[in-house]
Amino acid sequence: MGRIYTPFPPSPLEPIPKSPIPARMSTLDPADWSALRALGHKMMDDMVNHLAGLRERPVWQPMPEATRAGFTAPLPAQPSAPETLYETFQSTIQPYVTGNTHPRFMGWVHGGGNPVSMLAEFLAGAMNANCGGRNHAGIVVERQVIAWAAEMLGLPESTGGVLLTGSSMANFVAVLCARFYALGEDGRRQGVAGRKLVAYASAGVHRCVPDALDMAGIGTSALRLIPVDAQFRMDLAALRAAIAVDRAAGHRPFLIVGTAGTVDVGAFDDLASLADIAQAEGAWFHVDGAFGALATLSPRLKPLTNGIARADSVAFDFHKWAQVTYDAGCVLVRDREIERATFTQATNYLAHAPRGLAGGAPWPCDLGPDLSRGFRALKVWMTLSAYGSGALGRIVDDTCALAQRLAGLVEASARLELRAPVKLNIVCFGVAGYSDAQTAELVADLQEEGLFAPSTTMIGGRLAIRAAIVNHRTRAEDIDALVAEILRRI
Numbered sequence: 001m002g003r004i005y006t007p008f009p010p011s012p013l014e015p016i017p018k019s020p021i022p023a024r025m026s027t028l029d030p031a032d033w034s035a036l037r038a039l040g041h042k043m044m045d046d047m048v049n050h051l052a053g054l055r056e057r058p059v060w061q062p063m064p065e066a067t068r069a070g071f072t073a074p075l076p077a078q079p080s081a082p083e084t085l086y087e088t089f090q091s092t093i094q095p096y097v098t099g100n101t102h103p104r105f106m107g108w109v110h111g112g113g114n115p116v117s118m119l120a121e122f123l124a125g126a127m128n129a130n131c132g133g134r135n136h137a138g139i140v141v142e143r144q145v146i147a148w149a150a151e152m153l154g155l156p157e158s159t160g161g162v163l164l165t166g167s168s169m170a171n172f173v174a175v176l177c178a179r180f181y182a183l184g185e186d187g188r189r190q191g192v193a194g195r196k197l198v199a200y201a202s203a204g205v206h207r208c209v210p211d212a213l214d215m216a217g218i219g220t221s222a223l224r225l226i227p228v229d230a231q232f233r234m235d236l237a238a239l240r241a242a243i244a245v246d247r248a249a250g251h252r253p254f255l256i257v258g259t260a261g262t263v264d265v266g267a268f269d270d271l272a273s274l275a276d277i278a279q280a281e282g283a284w285f286h287v288d289g290a291f292g293a294l295a296t297l298s299p300r301l302k303p304l305t306n307g308i309a310r311a312d313s314v315a316f317d318f319h320k321w322a323q324v325t326y327d328a329g330c331v332l333v334r335d336r337e338i339e340r341a342t343f344t345q346a347t348n349y350l351a352h353a354p355r356g357l358a359g360g361a362p363w364p365c366d367l368g369p370d371l372s373r374g375f376r377a378l379k380v381w382m383t384l385s386a387y388g389s390g391a392l393g394r395i396v397d398d399t400c401a402l403a404q405r406l407a408g409l410v411e412a413s414a415r416l417e418l419r420a421p422v423k424l425n426i427v428c429f430g431v432a433g434y435s436d437a438q439t440a441e442l443v444a445d446l447q448e449e450g451l452f453a454p455s456t457t458m459i460g461g462r463l464a465i466r467a468a469i470v471n472h473r474t475r476a477e478d479i480d481a482l483v484a485e486i487l488r489r490i
C-alpha cells in the first residue's frame with residue numbers, strides 16, 4: 001500500500017518548498033507618483049470650479065436608465081486607470097447626485113456643505129485615521145469638537161458625546177443611554193423584557209425616534225405620541241395626563257423626548273417645561289435638535305431653545321444648518337460616565353493602557369456603538385474654525401429671514417396659501433384648490449426640470465409644498481424666482 005497522507009511537519013531532511021516572493025510586493029501605491037499628483041490637481045481645480053459654478057447647473061436631474069445600467073456590472077477583476085474612472089465620474093455620477101449644494105435646493109432639511117469641509121475630507125482621507133480609539137490627534141480633535149458643541153448648547157463640562165453618521169444614530173445612542181439610566185447594567189445584560197418602559201414625544205417627532213425605540217428593543221408601541229397645539233408644540237397638559245395614565249397602569253415613564261425644530265414645520269417644544277416634567281418623573285430628558293439646536297448660535301432665535309441646556313442628551317447634525325459636508329451627526333450626553341457605562345465593553349484586544357498608542361481612554365468606541373470610524377471630526381473642526389460660530393449663526397438667521405420672505409410672498413398671493421406658521425426656516429404652503437395629486441405633480445415637475453427642489457409633506461391631512469431653507473447659498477432672488485415659477489404654472 002502506498003502512502004495515503006503526507007506526514008506533517010516534513011522531516012528536516014526534506015526542505016520546505018519556498019513560495020516565490022516577487023521582487024516587488026504587490027502594493028496599491030504607484031511606482032511613479034507624478035500621474036496621480038497631476039490627476040489630483042485636476043480634480044481639485046474641477047471641483048472648485050464646480051462649486052463656483054453651481055448656479056449655472058440644474059439643481060437635480062434624474063439619472064438616465066442607460067447611465068444607471070452602467071452600475072450593474074460584475075466585480076471588476078482587472079484594473080482601470082484612475083484617469084478613466086474620473087472621466088466616468090464626471091459623465092455618470094457628478095451630474096446626478098442629490099443637488100443639495102445648489103442654492104435652489106429646498107427639499108427635506110439638507111445642508112449645502114462648504115468648500116473648507118470639502119478640503120478637510122481630502123485631508124482626512126490622506127490621514128486615513130481610525131477614530132474608534134487609541135491615542136492620537138484624531139481623538140483629540142473630536143474631543144475639541146464635542147466640547148465646542150456642549151459650549152454652544154450651554155451643557156456643562158461633564159458632557160460627553162461622539163460624532164455619528166447623523167441624528168438618527170444620535171437619537172438611537174440617546175435612547176440607549178436613557179435605557180441604561182433606567183435599568184443599569186441589568187438592562188444591558190437582560191434587555192428590557194417585561195420592564196414596561198414608556199417614552200413620550202410630540203406627534204411631530206421625527207420617525208427615527210420610534211425607530212430608535214425599536215432598535216433598542218423597547219418597541220415602537222412604548223412611544224406615546226402626544227398631540228400638538230396650534231403652534232405644533234407638544235401639548236403639556238396632554239403629556240401630564242398620558243404619564244398619569246401610564247403610571248396608574250404600572251408602566252415606567254423613562255424618557256421624554258423634546259424636539260427643537262420639528263422636521264415638518266420647524267416647531268420647538270417648550271423644552272424648559274419638558275425638563276421640569278422629566279425631572280419630577282425621574283425620567284431621562286432628551287432633545288432631538290437635528291437642525292434646530294443650531295438656533296443657539298443666533299442671538300435672535302436662541303430663546304426658542306430655552307431649556308436645551310438642561311437636557312440629559314441632545315442629538316443634532318453638523319451636516320444640516322452648520323453646513324459641514326455629509327455625514328456629520330453628533331450626540332451629546334450630559335454625564336459622560338453614563339454614556340461610557342452604556343457602551344463600554346471589556347475585551348483583551350481593545351484593552352486600554354496607561355501610555356503608548358493604547359492610552360488616552362475613554363475612546364469613542366467606549367462612548368458609542370461604532371468601533372472603526374473615520375476622521376469626521378476634522379471637517380467639523382475646520383468648518384467651525386474657518387467660519388466661526390458668528391458666521392454660522394448669521395446663516396441660521398438669514399435662512400429664517402428667507403423663509404419669512406417666502407411666507408410673505410405666499411400670503412400676498414391669492415392663489416397660494418400658507419399651511420403652517422413659519423417660526424424658523426421651513427415654509428409649508430399649497431396652491432388653493434389643488435388636489436394632493438396636483439401638488440405632487442407640480443413639485444415633481446420643478447425637480448425634474450432641474451429648476452428648484454422643494455419637497456412635500458402632509459399638513460392637516462393635505463399634501464403641502466415644503467421649502468426648507470438650509471443652504472447658505474440661497475438668496476432672496478431664489479425665493480422670488482420659486483414663487484414666480486409656481487405662479488406661472490398654476
Ligand SMILES: *Cc1c(COP(=O)(O)O)cnc(C)c1O
Nearest residue numbers: 166167168206261262263290317
Ligand atoms: C434630519 C432630522 C433627523 C434625522 O437626522 P439624520 O441626520 O438625517 O439622521 C432627526 N430629527 C429631525 C428633527 C431632523 O430634522
